Amino acid sequence: MTSTTATTYYYPNRMGRIILLSMEEVMGRNGVNAVLNLASLSSLIENYPLDNNEPGFSFPTVSSLTENLEQLYGPHGGRGLALRIGRACFNYGVRQYGVQMGLTEMAFRLLPLPAKLNAGAAAFAELFNKFTDQKVRIEEEDGRLLWHIERCPLCWERHATEPVCHLAVGLLQEALYWLSGGKVFNVEEKTCIAVGDPTCTIVIDKTPIY
Ligand SMILES: [Zn+2]
Incomplete structure (x- = not known):
């Protein structure tokens, strides 16, 4: 057997579309291009x-977007943009x-x-687990929610010295803001x-900062 078919994982087209539209909202069309x-x-x-559920937006595509965002704007600028894109x-x-x-x-x-x-x-976890190849597991610990991404498109095949999945942090920040009717929570990628x-x-700290 010489088959070395690498499994490719996907987001549905709709999620890829959402990411690109969000990038456009934050960076303008020229920035996305x-x-x-x-x-x-x-x-x-x-x-x-x-805008459909076909699995057409691959994990390498997703991680290439986040990686090149940092290439173009630097780690700090890229992080700020990724947070806003996530929101x-x-x-x-x-x-x-x-x-x-x-x-x-x-x-x-x-x-x-x-x-x-x-x-x-x-x-939210079920949405990813059911409709995408991203795997999420939630754990509760001392008044905090741990959002474990066990298979992550954002950093797929990336190597870094610090956590890089800022888009997920922004997404969760905004989800919490929306769920709580306008409260702000501490959300941090630890690993x-x-x-x-x-x-x-x-x-995610379950007690809001304000
Ligand atoms: Zn990741």
Whole structure:
């Protein structure tokens, strides 16, 4: 057997589209095009994936976007942009997936905050686990939620000295802001597969900062 077929993992087209639209919102069309060119993804310029559930947006494509964002804007600038892109992704995503996740139902909206955070995190994790090749596991520990990304597109095949999945941090920050009706929580990526850790783990304090 000489077969060495590498498994490729995917996001659905819809999520790829959401990422690119969010980048455009934050960086403008020229900024997105510059990243796409640098990432050798110019075929996506003015040609975003369709709004459907076909698994067409590969993990290498996702990580190439985050990596080239940093190439173009430097680690610090790239991080700031990735956080903002992540926040924009949530706002596009909740329009597309919110009903499906039950997040817009009255029963959900009326839950007290701690229960709402738990239920929201579970629904959000299930969305990734069910509809994408990203794997997420949630753990609770001392008033904190641990969002373990066990298979992560953002840093797929990347090597770094610090955690790099800032887009996921921004996404979760905005999800918490939305779930809590405008509160801000401490959200931090503590470990990252790109650094050599077994998971990309984002720690969420369940007590808001303000
Ligand atoms: Zn990661």
